[in-house]
Amino acid sequence: MGTTVATNALLERKGERVALVITKGFRDLLIIGNQARPHLFDLSVQKLDRLYETVIEVDERVTVEGFSEDPEPSPIDVDADPDLVHGLTGEPLRVLKKPNYEEVRESLQSLWDLGYRSLAVALMHSFTFPEHELEIGKIAREMGFKVALSSQLQPMIKLVPRAQSATADAYLSPIIALYLDSFRKGFKGELQGADANKLLLSQSDGGLTPFTDFTGLRAILSGPAGGVVGYARTCYDAIEGTPVLGFDMGGTSTDVSRYGGSLEHVFESTTAEVTIQRAHPGPACYGNGGPLTITDANCFLGRILPDYFPRPLDLEKVKKDFLKLTDVVNEEKHGDDRLTPEQVAMGFIQVANATMTRPIRTLSEGRGFETSSHNLACFGGAGGQHATAIARDLGIRRVLIHQLSSILSAYGMALADVVVEKQEPEAVAYSSDATSRLNARFDSLSSQAEDSLKKQGFLPHRIEHELFLNMRYKGADTALMISKPEDGDFGKAFVARHHREFGFTQPRDILVDDIRVRSVGRAMDMHLSSPFAQLDSLTKAPYVDPAKAKSIRKIYFEKEGWVDSHVYHIADLPKGCKVKGPAVAIDATQTIILDPASEATVLDEHLVIELLDTEKVKVGTDEIDPIQLSVFGHRFMSVAEQMGQTLQKTSISTNIKERLDYSCAVFSATGGLVANAPHIPGHLGSMSTAISYQANLYKKGELKPGDVILSNHPCAGGTHLPDLTVITPVFDDEENPQEILFFVANRGHHADIGGIAAGSMPPNSTELWQEGAAIESFKMVKEGVFDEDGLVYHLYDVPGSYPGCSGTRTLRDNIADLKASIAANNRGIHLISSLVKEYSWPVVQFYMEAIQKNAEESVRELLKGFSKRFRGHPLSAVDHMDDGTPLALKITINPTDGSAKFDFTGTGPEAFNNLNTPPAIMYSGIIYCLRCMISSDIPLNQGCLTPIEVYCPPNTLLSPSLKAATVGSNVETSQRVVDLIFKAFRAAAASQGTCNNLTFGYGGRDERGNVTKGFGYYETIAGGSGAGADWEGQSGVHTHITNTRMTDPETFEKRYPVLLREFSIRNGSGGRGRKRGGDGCVRDIELRRPMQVSILSERRVNAPYGMAGGGEGERGVNLWIRKDPFDGSVRTISLGGRATTPMGTGDRIVVMTPGGGGYGKDPEELDEVEVDGEFRMHEKFVRNPHLFRAQGSVSAREAMGTQN
Template sequence: MGSPEERFHFAIDRGGTFTDVFAQCPGGHVRVLKLLSEDPANYADAPTEGIRRILEQERGVLLPRGRPLDTSHIASIRMGTTVATNALLERQGERVALLVTRGFRDLLHIGTQARPDLFDLAVPMPEVLYEEVVEVDERVLLYRGEPGAGSPVKGCTGDLLEIQQPVDLAALRGKLEGLLTRGIHSLAVVLMHSYTWAQHEQQVGTLARELGFTHVSLSSEVMPMVRIVPRGHTACADAYLTPTIQRYVQGFRRGFQGQLKNVQVLFMRSDGGLAPMDAFSGSRAVLSGPAGGVVGYSTTTYQLEGGQPVIGFDMGGTSTDVSRYAGEFEHVFEASTAGVTLQAPQLDINTVAAGGGSRLFFRSGLFVVGPESAGAHPGPACYRKGGPVTVTDANLVLGRLLPASFPCIFGPGEDQPLSPEASRKALEAVAMEVNSFLASGPCPASQLSLEEVAMGFVRVANEAMCRPIRALTQARGHDPSAHVLACFGGAGGQHACAIARALGMDTVHIHRHSGLLSALGLALADVVHEAQEPCSLSYTPETFAQLDQRLSRLEEQCVDALQAQGFSRSQISTESFLHLRYQGTDCALMVSANQHPATTCSPRAGDFGAAFVERYMREFGFIIPERSVVVDDVRVRGTGRSGLQLEETSKIQSGPPHVEKVTQCYFEGGYQETPVYLLGELGYGHQLQGPCLIIDNNSTILVEPGCQAEVIETGDIRISVGAEAPSMIDTKLDPIQLSIFSHRFMSIAEQMGRILQRTAISTNIKERLDFSCALFGPDGGLVSNAPHIPVHLGAMQETVQFQIQHLGADLHPGDVLLSNHPSAGGSHLPDLTVITPVFWPGQSRPVFYVAS
C-alpha cells in the first residue's frame, strides 16, 4: 500500500438524479465522472460503480461488476448522499417507538398550531415518524420553592430544578421488552426538561441498550435545546433515519474488500462539515448532498473574487438550491423537511422546485414551471423514455443544448442520444394550449411561435429561481447586486447570465468543474466537530465570566474530539457562538463575534452583543434597546483542516480560442449565430463575446448576448454580465410577463410575511399564521397576496381603499396608517391593519401600497 499521494482520493455527491464523482488520482491529476443515481438494470450502487469505473480506466485492469473492489489503491472516500432525505420523503425509515414523559403521549402528534397550507380544504394531520408511544413515569420541574418541594438540583443551564419523580425503570423494563417482541428495535427518548437535566434520559437509554435495542436516540444528546416539540421531532427523525443510513453504509462497505478497513471514509453533514462514517447520524444528514456545493464555492469562488459575498446557485435535475457565503457559513437551527421540523444545525439553503427536469404547464392563462419533476426515470421528453416536457426540453428546442455534447445513454437501451424531435413534439402540445387560450380569451392576442413559448417557460423558470435568492438577500438586508453569482450544477450554466441580470449582478463565476462542484466541495471540505449546550443567562457584564468559562470548556471538547481523529493542534481551529434573543421574544439569532473583537464590556471571546444588534437591525429594520438580551445556547464549532490541495492551473493561451462549430440559438428577438467552444481547449487569457456556448463533459454554459466570458488563471470562467436592455410593457395580454410579475409580486408579499412571523411575540402570528400581507395598486386594488388568512384578504382591499378616499392627498412619505374600524373595512376589532403608502421620488401620490 503506497502513501496517500500514490493512491486515489474520491469525493462523491449522490444526488436525486445524478451521482458525481471527483477523483484525485496518483500523481495529482483529476478525473471526473457523472452517472445516473438509479440504474438497477446495470448496477446496484452508483457511488461504488463510479469508483469501479475510474479505477478500471486509470489502472487499465478489468474490474467486473458485483465483485468487491480492492482498496489497496484507495486512500480516502468522501460522500454526500440523499439517502436520509429520500427515506424521509418516502417514509422508508426504521420502525420507531417514542418514549415520552407520562401525560405527554400525544405531544408530538398535536405539535404546534402551525398551518403550512391555509387554503387546503382537506387538512391532514401531520404524520409522525414513530409507530408506538410508551409513557415513562418520571417528572422534572423548574424549582419554585413551593411547600413540600424537595431540595433543588442545578441543571446544566444553571436553572434550579425539582426532581418530582425519579425514573421508574422497573415499570419501564416490561414495556420495552414488549416493544422488542413486536419487532421495534429503534427508540426516540424525549423527556421533559432533558435539555437541562439529561440524567433521566441517560438512565432510560442505558436500560434500552441492555435489553438489546439496536439504536437509541436521546433528545438530550441529539440536540439539547429548549422547546420539546422540535427537540422531540428531531430525536424521532434521528431514530427513524440513522438505522437506514447505517444499513446503506454497511451495504456500501460490502462493495469493497475488507469493508474499507484501511480507508478513511467521511460523510458530509447538513452543517457543511465532514464526519467519520460511524458518527454519521440521521438528524444531521438531511442536507448532506447540497452542503457539498456550498463548501465548494466557499473555498474557490469566494477566494478568487477577493472576498466579495457570493450567492451559490446549484441547479440540478429536480430542484435548485441557493445559498449565501460572505466569509462564514450561514446556519439555521430549526427547519422543516418533508413535514418534519428538525432542530439541528443546517446550512441555510433555500430550495425551489425548479430544475432541469421540472415539468412545464399552462394553467389558467399562466406559464407554470414545476413543482412536479420528471425525475431520473422517465426523465424529460428528450430522454426517449416517454417522459413529460420539461425545462431541459425548452432549452433543447431553443438550441441551448447540443445533443452531440451528451453521451449516448438515453432510450430504453441506454445507447441513444438526446432527442430534439421528442422535445419539440412535447412542447408543441403545450404551445397549442397557449395559442388556443390567446385566441379565445377575453382579450385576443397574437399567436406565439414554438420558440417564443419555450423562451417564455425559460424566463418563468428563471424568475422562480430568483425568488429564493431574494429571500436570502433582500429579505435579510443584503443587496443582491453586491454579490457574485457562483453557478454550478449540471443545468445551472444555461441560466446563469439571465439570473444575474434579473438580480442586478455584474459577475458570474463558473468553476471549471461546475457540473460537479458539490463533489469537488466534498474533496475540499474539512472535518467538523461541534459542541453545544443550553443556557439561561442574561447577556450582562455579571455573566461574561460564566459565558467565557462555558465557551472554553466546549472548545476543549472540540479540540479533544478532533485530536482523537488524528488532527494535530495546528490543524484545528475553533469558532464560538451565542444564541441570543431579546427578553420576551421568540426569535433567537446564532451570532459569532468574528467581526466584533472583545472590548472591556464584552466576554473575552468577542463582542457578541454588538454582533447581535447589528444583525437584528439588518434583518428586521429595528432593535428593542429597552429589552435585555438572553443567551439561549452556547456553541463552539471545531474544524480540522483536511481538504485536498488542488494544484491545477490553466495553460496560458496566446492564439485566439478555437471555434468548434457555429450553431443557431434562440434569444429575445430571434435566432442568432452562436459559436461553440470546448472548455478543455480554452486557456488562461481567452475572452469570448456572447452569445456563445462553452461545453464540457458535464455541463453547458450559455453566455448570453451582451455578456463577455474570460478564462482566468485557475481555468474557471468569469462572465461579465451586461445590463438588460429596457423593454416596453403595455396593457396587451401577455401570459409570459403576467407569469413573471406574478412571481415578483408574490415574492414581496411572502418576504413581508416571513419577517412579520419571525419578529412576532404572539403564538397566533408565529405558529397559526393569523395574519396577512399583500400589495395594492395606486387605486387600492389588490395586486398580490401571500397565502395567508383568507378573511383578511377579503377585507384588506376595502380597508386600503377607504383610507385612500378618506385621506385623499393628505398622505406623505413616512406615513403609516393603523386601522381596525368596522366601517372602514375592518373585519373585527382585534384585527389591526397596518397600511404603508410607497412613494417614488418626484411623485406626489403613492405609486402603490403595502398592508398587513
C-alpha cells in the first residue's frame, strides 16, 4: 500500500506538535541551517518554515579528539584518558560533559505539561557516539513521548541534515500512526500478531516494509519511488542493457530519475519543477477561474480530447484566454511577424519541455552519462502528451510507455520487494588490511537485517543482501555509495566511478565513511516479459488498419501546424502492430501523442515509440522568437549549472566543496556575461571585467585550444586575491578553429594563497603584496599541458619572497582545486560545443545577444519607473565605513530611454587598510541591485549593465591604485556599496553590511625562512537582513553579495582543532519598525591548540541603517575570551572590527554579527524629496517585454532542499 498522508501533512503543515532536543548552544541551528538564502535575488529572503515549535537544550558535549587536517598527526591512546572513548567509527572521541538526566527529565516533564507528545533528539556527534541520545530517548518513551532519534534514523556525519530528518520524522510519524490505526480497524483482528506482515507500505527508497516499522520520514515521496520501481522492473532489460531515464509527469508535479540496473539512493531530491495544472483552482479549462497552464495549452492544441476527459472542459474559455494573451505578446514583441494563438500555446509546451529537460540532463550528464545513450520511460497522467518532444530534446530515439503508465507508481509498489536497511558510520582507509574489519561489520549488519526479514516469514533462500560502502578520497567531501562489485574490490569500483563522473582520479587514500546493507526479501519470483525480447521476436510488424481509429482529430505540431490525426483506443490495437504518427493512443487514464516523425509498436504490456527523425525545427535569426529566447536561456544556464556541479564534486577544499564559495558562468567572446548558475552574486557581477581584460590582453592567435588562464589581480578584473579566476576560451571547431566563440570561467575562494597571515585574509594589510599571490595573467595550461612548476612559482615562490610573507600554506589543495576548475570549464566547453553543433553558431550567437537585450530592456523599464516615482529628481545616498571613510552615490536617470549614470563622486580617498575596492566590485553591486528590484525572473547577464554609466574619481576607496590592499573589498566594502545603492533607491533597510570574515590556522614560512606544515581555514558568518515595505528581515542568513554556506558543526570539529560552543540567533539585534530587521548570530569557537586568528568585519562602529523611520540594527561585536595558561583565569577583550593575533589553547573567539535595519515610516523624519509610493518586492513593477524567460535552476532547488 502507498500513502500520501505524510507528504500532504508536510505540504499543508498539519503534522504533530514537535519539540526539538539538541545540544546546548545549538537551539537555533535549524533556523540558521547552512546560512545560505534559497533565492539570490529575493530581498525578502523567504526560507522554509521550521517544523518544531520549541527547543530544549541539553548541557552535554562530545567532540572528536584529533583533527583530520593535521599535517603531522600523533597517535592517541584512548586507554590512557578516562574521558576518551572509541566511537562507532573507531575514531577517538572526548566526552567533555555527560548529561544530567534528572534535569533532562524535568525539562521533558515541562514539555509534557504544555501538551507536547512528540520529540526530535539530535546531539552533537551522536552518529558515532549515540549513548546520550539513546538514554534521553529511553527516558522520553517511559514518559509517553513518541521519539525520533537522529542517530537511529540517519547515522551519518552532519548535524544539520540529521536533525532535520529527526524533526521531520517526529512531525509526521504520529500522523502516519493515527492513519494506520484507523485503517487497521477495518480488518478482523486489526492486523495484530502474525497478520502484521500482511500490510506492507511503500517507502521512499522503493522498498516495502511492515506497517509496524513504517515511519513518517520514509513515507515522503514514496509514490514517485514506486514509479521508479515500476519502470525499472518493466522497462529495463539487463540483457539488452540500455539504461533508462524516468520521466514522471503527473497532475501537479514532475519527477525525473535514472535506472541502469540498480537503484541508487540519494539524500537530496530534485524534481523537474513544472506546474502542469495547479491543484486549485486548476487550469482555465476547468472553469474555476484558474490561469492558463500546460494542461490548457495541450487542450487548445488538440492534445487532450475533451470527449475522453473525466470531466467537462471549457474549451471556449481557453481559446479566449489564449487570444488575449497572444494580443499582449504581439503588442510587446519586436518585429513584423505576429504570433498566432497556436504558436503561443506551443510556446507554453516548448518552454515547459525545456524546463523539464534541464534536470534530466543534470541527472545523467552530471554523472558522466550521455542522455542520448538512454531509453526514455514516460509515466504519470501527462507523460504521454510530452514523451516524444522530451525524447527529441534529449537526443533519445526510443520511448517506452507501459500500459499502466498513468498508475505506474501504484503498479511499482505491487512489484516492489520487502526491504530492511542497516547502516553504521565508519572511519577507515580502504585497504587490504581493512578488509577483515569491513567484512565483519557487513556480516553483523546482514545478520541483523536477515533476522528482521525472517520474523516477517521470509525463508533464507528468499533473502538477498546488497552491500555498500560510502567512499571518498581523503581531503574530499563528496562521497560515492559503491555497491559491491563482482570481484569484491570496492576500491577499484570507486576509482572507476569517480573517473566516469568527474573525469579524473586522485593519488590519495580512499576513506570509508559509512557501511550499509540493503537486505531484500522476495516473496515470489517475478517473471515479467521483456519489451526488448518481444521486439526482437517480431519479424515484420504490420501497420494498423486506419479503420480501427475511433475518430480523426486535428492536432497542432510545431513543424506541421494543424494535422489530421487518427485516434486509437489502446485496447483495440492488435499486439505486434505498428501505429504511424501523427496519431493519438488513449485509454481510460492516459493520452499518448505520436508526432508525425514517430511510430509506435504495440506489445503485450508496452507501447514502444521510435523517433524516425530527430531533427528539430530550424530556428531563424530574422527576429527574436520569445519562445526560443526562453529555450536558449535554459540551455545556457544548464551549461553553467553543470560546470558548478563538476567543480563542487571534484574540488578538495572546504571553501569550494562545502561552503560553495565559487561561481561558474558563460561569457561572450568580448567578455560580456551571458549566463550563470545562481552561485555568489559578488563573483557573477565582477567576473565579466576579468574576462574582458584577458580577451583584450591576448592578440588573435595567441590563445589556442587547450589554453587555460589563471588570474586574480585587481588590475585584471579581480576582486580580492583569494578569489582565483580560471578562464578557458571556447573555439569554433567547425568553421574557424582560431575563432573564439565564448569564454567559460569559474571563480573560487582558496583557503590560502600566501601572504602575511594564514588564510590570506589579513585584517591589517595595507599593501597588495601582503595579501598573497597576485597574478595578472598566467597560462596555467598551454595547449593541454598543465604547468605545475609555473603554478608553484606563482602561488608559493613569488608571494613567499616578500618580507614577513609566506607562500601558500595549502599548495596541494590549491593545485587540486585548480584542476577541478579546469575540469569544470572543460565540461562547459563540451556542452557549448554540443549546443553550437545542434543549432549552428549564427543561431546561438543571435539568441545569446537576444538574452542580453532582454535583460537590458527590463533594466530600462525599471529605471523609467523609478524616475517617475521620484518625479525626475536624482537619487542620492551617503554612508560611512567604520573608519569614517564616506561612500557617496548620485543616480541620474534619463526618463526617456531608461539609462542612468551612477556617480560615486564624494567617496573618500584610498584607505590605509584593505577595504580599497577594485571597480569590478562596483559593477557587481550595481548589477546585483538592479536584478533584485526586477520582479520578473530574468537571467542575470551583461545586458543589465548596458544602460548604465558609472563614474568614480580615481584614487578613491572605490577606484584605488594598483598597489592598494584589497582583501576586504569583496567581502566588506561590496556589502556597503549594495546597501548604499538600495538606500538611494529607498528599496530596503540596510542588511548586516559585512561578511564577518574569520580565519585561523598555523604554519607556512616564518621570518627566518623556516617552513612549518600547517593549514588555513576561512569562513564567513551570517547576520540579519534588512526589512522592506512588505517584508520582515530574515534572521541568521547571508545577505546580498555573498551566499556561502557554513560548514556543518560536526564536520567543522572533525577537520579542525576547535570546539564550537555556540551557533545561535542574536535575539533582538534586528532594527525595530513597522517591519522588523532580521537578527544577527552568535558564533563562539574555542581553540584546542595555538593558532593565528584573524577577524575582518564592518558595522562595528556605524550601525545598519533603518529605512523610512525604521530603527537601526545592532552593531556587531568581536570578543577574545582569553584564558591565562598559568592560573586559568579568563579575560574578555574587544577585538574591534579588524584584528589578527596569536591565540592559545582554550582561548575563544566570539563573533556577534549585526542585525538588519527595520522599516517603518516616521512622519517627523520624511526625506526632502517627496516620493510616490514605496518599493515593494512582490508588486509587478517591471513588465518584461518578453513573456517567456529562463527561470529556476537545479542548484537553487538543491540549496532550497537543504533549508529547514
